[in-house]
Amino acid sequence: MKYVSTRGHMPPAQFCDILLDGLAPDGGLVVPEAVPTVGSDERERWRGLTYPELAARVIALYATDIPGPDLEALTRAAYSPRVFRSPVVVPLTRLDGRTTLVGLSEGPTLAFKDLAMQFLGQVIPYVLERAGRTLNILAATSGDTGSSAEYAFRGKPGIDVFMLSPRGRMSPVQRAQMYALDDPNIHNLAVDGVFDDCQDLVKAITADTAFKEAHALGAVNSINFGRICAQIAYYFWAWLRATDDLPPAARRSQPVSFAVPSGNFGNVYAGHLARRMGLPVRRLIVATNENDVLDEFFRTGVYAPRPRERTLVTTSPSMDISKASNLERLIWEVLGAHEFASRWQRLAEEGRLDLGDHRSRLEDEFGFVSGSNTHGDRIRTIRTLYERTGVVIDPHTADGLAVGWRQAEAGVTTLVMETAKPEKFGDTVSEALGADTPPVPPHIRELLARPQRVREVPDDVATVRAYLADHALPAARADSPDGAPAPRGQDLGPA
Numbered sequence: 001m002k003y004v005s006t007r008g009h010m011p012p013a014q015f016c017d018i019l020l021d022g023l024a025p026d027g028g029l030v031v032p033e034a035v036p037t038v039g040s041d042e043r044e045r046w047r048g049l050t051y052p053e054l055a056a057r058v059i060a061l062y063a064t065d066i067p068g069p070d071l072e073a074l075t076r077a078a079y080s081p082r083v084f085r086s087p088v089v090v091p092l093t094r095l096d097g098r099t100t101l102v103g104l105s106e107g108p109t110l111a112f113k114d115l116a117m118q119f120l121g122q123v124i125p126y127v128l129e130r131a132g133r134t135l136n137i138l139a140a141t142s143g144d145t146g147s148s149a150e151y152a153f154r155g156k157p158g159i160d161v162f163m164l165s166p167r168g169r170m171s172p173v174q175r176a177q178m179y180a181l182d183d184p185n186i187h188n189l190a191v192d193g194v195f196d197d198c199q200d201l202v203k204a205i206t207a208d209t210a211f212k213e214a215h216a217l218g219a220v221n222s223i224n225f226g227r228i229c230a231q232i233a234y235y236f237w238a239w240l241r242a243t244d245d246l247p248p249a250a251r252r253s254q255p256v257s258f259a260v261p262s263g264n265f266g267n268v269y270a271g272h273l274a275r276r277m278g279l280p281v282r283r284l285i286v287a288t289n290e291n292d293v294l295d296e297f298f299r300t301g302v303y304a305p306r307p308r309e310r311t312l313v314t315t316s317p318s319m320d321i322s323k324a325s326n327l328e329r330l331i332w333e334v335l336g337a338h339e340f341a342s343r344w345q346r347l348a349e350e351g352r353l354d355l356g357d358h359r360s361r362l363e364d365e366f367g368f369v370s371g372s373n374t375h376g377d378r379i380r381t382i383r384t385l386y387e388r389t390g391v392v393i394d395p396h397t398a399d400g401l402a403v404g405w406r407q408a409e410a411g412v413t414t415l416v417m418e419t420a421k422p423e424k425f426g427d428t429v430s431e432a433l434g435a436d437t438p439p440v441p442p443h444i445r446e447l448l449a450r451p452q453r454v455r456e457v458p459d460d461v462a463t464v465r466a467y468l469a470d471h472a473l474p475a476a477r478a479d480s481p482d483g484a485p486a487p488r489g490q491d492l493g494p495a
């Protein structure tokens with residue numbers, strides 16, 4: 001499997017070459033040259049696999065430069081019962097006759113990002129060790145990415161994490177998950193600004209390629225293809241489990257729809273790849289909150305990223321995004337490489353891109369439909385589901401369920417992606433449930449009580465650069481200047 005850039009100026013590269021960076025050297029996004037397919041016979045054989053085994057099969061189709069047995073060891077470690085609270089890793093819960101919840105949030109930070117990040121937490125050290133390299137991960141978070149990356153890489157030799165978060169703009173649980181970590185390779189920098197300011201700092205610092213290379217900076221943001229391909233696995237898993245009870249003849253090709261709470265378009269883009277790989281997916285239902293740039297795109301064919309002043313603060317904050325980074329991959333696919341090249345340029349010039357006559361293909365050919373929600377929709381959905389079933393969901397999942405219900409079709413089960421656990425966003429859940437709000441679980445109370453450790457920094461490139469220059473691991477492993485692999489667990493030099 002080779003990867004190319006949406007912008008067309010990257011020599012084809014292999015999985016391990018593109019893993020440490022989301023962005024291609026030409027500023028585009030890396031995409032697989034061709035999407036692999038899985039036939040229905042093979043898919044049926046996958047029914048007996050455990051989650052780590054299935055993930056290894058799916059990822060193997062994309063990471064063809066990693067030997068299969070190695071991948072199996074990596075996914076076994078990533079999805080071990082020590083990390084995920086559910087023994088099946090991704091449990092499904094029937095909500096009503098037509099709707100099932102897909103439990104993607106059983107990991108250590110109670111959000112779906114753990115599923116991709118725990119895999120990166122295994123595969124990146126593996127690749128670095130083979131190459132005798134170190135990595136300094138520089139990233140920005142609005143809350144969930146930061147904690148899942150920190151839990152995935154804490155204590156990993158040869159890797160330091162520098163996480164920029166917007167000071168005072170995350171939920172108390174999100175804050176505690178990050179700032180209560182005391183591993184020396186985790187650096188939390190709270191920026192005096194909003195998420196977009198943090199993102200801009202990362203962009204400004206990594207745009208300086210000499211600095212980036214000197215300090216071995218890499219990224220694990222939502223455009224990282226390693227994350228995307230790990231996410232494809234749970235679409236296959238969810239389909240297999242949702243169809244297990246059907247008669248063998250019917251289940252082979254039984255279509256389901258997925259409702260996906262969306263922001264940067266990373267999660268549902270993985271669903272799109274699963275569908276192109278042959279998984280019987282009828283609809284990919286893209287759900288947004290009031291920041292509805294994706295809903296606008298799928299309804300009208302116009303992609304118009306918004307300036308940060310127009311990004312609203314909502315009660316599903318992990319979806320408060322007005323530029324959906326991964327959408328470039330889909331638009332590249334819809335337009336084709338050639339037409340993409342001329343029209344993407346116009347997006348930069350005019351601030352909007354009208355897919356025009358391609359719009360109907362988004363639904364007819366690719367299966368996308370969409371919808372957006374208000375705070376009231378979220379509250380009502382949490383309440384209604386609780387009254388009907390006793391199941392409590394978080395506000396992001398409620399955005400997915402609300403649109404899933406609206407877009408329901410007779411005879412097609414909708415699988416709703418649970419992108420976070422309700423205890424992570426307790427305020428909104430208790431607004432919805434009042435006296436019925438479940439008590440704060442002991443592990444959350446204990447987490448909130450732990451001492452927190454964070455460095456406050458101004459929204460200033462020079463300050464963050466200086467911090468990195470002082471604290472980043474040296475680019476080559478301290479004990480192997482000639483690039484030979486360093487033994488595991490060894491002290492790798494000053495932090």
Ligand SMILES: *Cc1c(COP(=O)(O)O)cnc(C)c1O
Nearest residue numbers: 144262263264265266267318419
């Ligand atoms: C990150 C996140 C999303 C959005 O996922 P994308 O891949 O960016 O579309 C939705 N819900 C929660 C809880 C998240 O953390």
